[in-house]
Amino acid sequence: MIISSLSARRRHLTSFERCYAVACQLRDTTGADQFVVRTDDPLQPFRDSRHQPSEPETILALVA
Known part of the structure; x- marks a missing residue:
């Protein structure tokens, strides 16, 4: 899978946690x-x- 070959920074920026924080x-x-x-x-x-x-x-x- 492509995700496993991405840099640590890219994995952080595309994580669920990051996305949820932006949504909040x-x-x-x-x-x-x-x-x-x-x-x-x-x-x-x-x-x-x-x-x-x-x-x-x-x-x-x-996020409501």
């Missing part, structure tokens, strides 16, 4: 609910979204 900051800043979703992209395995994701992404957390 965005929720505090904007007041809008944030979804943390898993993607099929090995270079960006998690992302935040203000909108409910569609297939093939999977909701992992809702």
Whole structure:
């Protein structure tokens, strides 16, 4: 898998924990609910979204 060959810095920046922290900051800043979703992209395995994701992404957390 590509993730295992990424640098430690890249793994940190693309981690669920980092994504969740960004979602919390965005929720505090904007007041809008944030979804943390898993993607099929090995270079960006998690992302935040203000909108409910569609297939093939999977909701992992809702920051409300």
